Amino acid sequence: MKVILKLFGKDSDLSVLSVITVCTFVVLILILGDKFFSLNNLQSLAYQIPEFGFLALAMMLAMLTGGIDLSIVTNACLSGIIGAYFLTGAVFPLNSPAATSAAIVIAVITILAISIICGTLNGILIAKFSVPPILATLGTMILFSGIGMAITSGKGVVGFPEAFMKFGSGSVLNIPYIFILFVLAVIVMSILLSRTRFGKKIYLFGENFTALRFTGVNTERLIIAVYTIAGFLAGFAGIIIISRVNSARVGYGDTYLLQAILVAVLGGVDPYGGRGRIAGVMLGMCILQILQSAFTLFSFTPYTKRLVWGFILLLVMIINFIIEKRRTSAPKAAIKA
Amino acid sequence: MVMYSYLGQEAVTRLNQQACKSARDFLREVPRVEIFIEVHSVSGKYLQIPEGRLSILMDRTIVSANNITKSFVSVRALDNVSVSINRGEIRCLAGENGSGKSTFVKVVAGVLAPDSGEIVVNNNSYPKLTPIGAINEGIQVIYQDLSLFPHMTVAENIAMNKMVAVHKRLVNWDEVYRVAEEQLELIGHLLDLKAQVGTLSVGNRQIVAICRALSLNAKVLFMDEPTTALTQKEIDRLLSIVMDLKAKGLSIIFISHKLNEIFEVADYITIFRDGKKVGDFENKALDKKSLTYHMTGREVEYPRYRRVSNDDLPLLEVRNLTRNGNYKNISFKLQKGDILGITGIRGSGRSELALSLFGLNPPNSGEILVKGRPFNIKIPDDAVNQGIVLMPEDRQTEGLFLKKSLKENISSTILDRIKTKAGFIDRKKQEEIAAGSVKKLKIRTQSVDTLVRNLSGGNQQKTVLAKWVATGPELFILDSPTVGVDIGSKAEIYELIHRFASEGMGIILISDELEEILANCNKVLVMYAGEILEILTEKDLDKPDVGEHILAVMSRSRIVDSAEKFKNGEAIPR
């Protein structure tokens, strides 16, 4: 109990967020009751979360360094598209179970490899050319989408083998494979950020990259690594996306970009960098997904959903502002002139 | 008044200036003078001035802040402070960090409202001012960051405040250029009106800031630490401008901690200490020692450093190091236990040299040998691996993570050394090292989790020291380590430097404060315009007039005489 209190005490955003989550939960339980907690509903939640979750993790990583990665969605799509060609038998025919397995393995590796390359491109532009992250990733976002369009001419790549589809829709003990994968990723990222030197350096970079440079840390390598990992996570998102919709095409997931930023900010990530925890982002995601499925149950249109999200985003930021203002107007440690 | 509205603002200003000139001598003796102007009929198409007499009242005192008290939560920043600013004088506000001088300026400029007291300007008494109100009364402040618009032209920056104050909707570019040109002419320095301010040197930017302040008919000009970022030439230029403004009747108040400059330029020195005014002194009534005494309330003597180590192996040797545009042919040797001072005015290449030794400014040619072996230091990582560390000039942007805790700052340099077997960060070790550093360096803080931005300047600087000491460096380069640090912490930091050197570290101390160099170094390099002009050994530093000699070399004035005289052991005239 004490540990939990200590956890919350340190980070006021986290506590505000948890309160909101709990409230939303409670309200929904009261209104929806059994319908919400049905196995069906929870399971469908568990299927929907990972796709977006990987993207949110990627966005969070970039934002911790004070930057942003606008290219994660098109990265995922592009990687998915290229990998999909192996799955449809366009590269080599899938006329035996061995060939199919090989194709799946090659496809997965290719997707991850492409996504890593894309992420590294971002990192190089930002670290070696000093391009502001928003511009660099805006450019690569358009570039990746462009490559995808050029390759597919807008048509989707369809026709994946059964075995691959099973990954996207299969489960063990009623828990989907992809959800387990996602939880693993969350645990790894969490440890990476809070317990390793690499993670420490990321937070320090976001707080003051000049000072970090003066500390002797190779900041260029650090940034390239960060955006590469972000790309890597986007690659996972790509795999999950194509295994869920059984096709790969440009333009899927356009709305995810803004949602990812939303979720990160909601989760306490400071857009200027240096602050933010996985736990917060996860809470933010939970709130969003819960609302999302609640809306479906209420039959809200996708636009009304966006309305609520936009409203919540503004509300949270305004509340943060008010809290911060109250905190600094009564200074405890007087700053001498 | 009828006459004023027909003559226009410029004529009034000129009239005021002339009146000032005539009145100044009188004002030395009496507090108020009335000037009568006889007007004979003047006629012109638009001019109609009635014949008769015009009188202008001139007071000696322009602004008088009386009994100002200001508190922040638990700290009394100003305690019943009264200061009068007279016409045509140059006054310096001196005092340590936290003494209240900056708060005082903010109160007079209308940025802060005092808890009690009054500000009297132009015979109007105000319990408090607003920024616009202060500007309207002729009070202008040039802050350290100058508050300019880097992507806009010189002309715009100068004329901007005036344009806004006049409330016009449309921009009259001809007017803008005219106002800017006028101000520049008044100052006597010409700049390209169409140049973008961001491309100008710091000195020229300051000129733009001064012009802007003057464009609104400033009567009192406050300048906060104006010479911090200037080269010697620019400092000279600034001081001549200040003298010129004084002759025109303006009063200039500057905040400075550079004792040499204070004595060179100020007519009066107002000393603050712990929120109270210690007193107003005439320049000639004070000297460095008494000034320091009033500022700190105690006699401060810094013990000299003497090298004790026996190990003469050169830790660092630099041969003919050159970086185009920064420095040329730098050669020197540094041994264990040496505290090598590198001094020179800004722009002499000293900080650039330090950055090169740390890998942030790779040299074009020359050699760096660490413990006898040559190394290429291309990035800070290389330097740190060799045991060379740097405490940078600007601790807030380059040295510290302000929003992080003491503990995190101290461990930021040793992240690779505090890992557990599993490769993660050893939290316990982190805590231990931080606590140890706090104790060793006497950092005053409630806990190692305090955010660094809440620490005082001295303690922040000690944190930067601790951060690097934790790595066990061989060579520690300190660039201006006591800027903005109170005298108490200063002494403690010097003590620490002596201790580190005695324990075998090699130290390079870069500073332009003579006292600091003399107290701490056993060897000194004097740089000017990128070259080493002179190397002073421990024996040289023992000679009596070494301080004056160094000053002379630094500013390259009378260098030939003083060098000869110095070598002969003769006294050097000031």
Add this chain to the structure above:
Amino acid sequence: MKVRSLTRMEKYLLAIIAVYSVVVTIANPAFLTFETLLDMVRAASGTLILASGVLVVLISGGIDVSFTAIAIIGGYVSVRLMLSTGINSLLFASAISCLIGLACGLINALIIHCFHLPTLIATLGTSSVFYGVMTTFMGTKGVNASQMPSSMVDFGGCQLFVIPAKSGTTYGLTVFIIPVVIILIVTWFILYRTMLGRGIFALGNSEEAANRAGFNLLNIRLFIYSFMGVVAGIMGIVYVSEVRWVNPIALVGTELSIIASVVIGGAKLSGGEGTIFGTILGVLIIKLLNSTLVFLGLSSSWNDFFIGIILIASVAVTSYQARLKNRRDLIFTE
């Protein structure tokens, strides 16, 4: 009006456009015709109108991503109102659209100013809110060509002059050029001839310094975002007139590309810099690539690819140059 010298960015862009035009003409002489030019004008009109607003916002140091939402809301709502009230007047439609734009812009400004929110995220939020409010209250039924009010259809088809083409059809200079030119001139005037405009530049340079100089930041922000809103409203009308049907889910999603074209034109995201001519060139390049790659035999699927390349290349070059300069001057805080 004095003609100033071109900025470096503008020179690069002109060079790129020139080279590109030459290359394409060599590949396919049909490119360099009057018809192509007039088509381009029509294609670029809407974007140019929006880009003017975006330029003003960028110069002030902010980013607004809600303008496409405002534009389509303005267009859609005015058409629906026209249909339901029976008023068939272009003026009516424009007035409604601009009013909506104004209201949205004011809301943007107030939220950004009073709560000190970062502009990107704030407008992200308001974009969703505006859009959501519209779709919730007015639904998402499209309005197809046959239902469109005639005044708008006429507006869309109206041309300033007409030239018969070889194939028997005619082509001409779209009347959209009029609002485009007017808005560009007004934007230019505001930015370079009014104190308000100088205030916008000042704000983009340094908010603190602008405040100390006495600028009323609230007023400036209110203006900037309402200007963006009104301009977006105008574009909304132009857009629906041009495509002659209204699908409320169109346009949204293109905001980042429009911001990209203004950035290519030389405006800095950090604020304080940007020119009208540069913006025109930036939009022109994007539209050029979008519409004329067909002359090179490339399908439209290649558009984004080239745009991405150009954007990356231009920002990489300018950023790298700035980086070299900073390194030389030993500035480590960039």
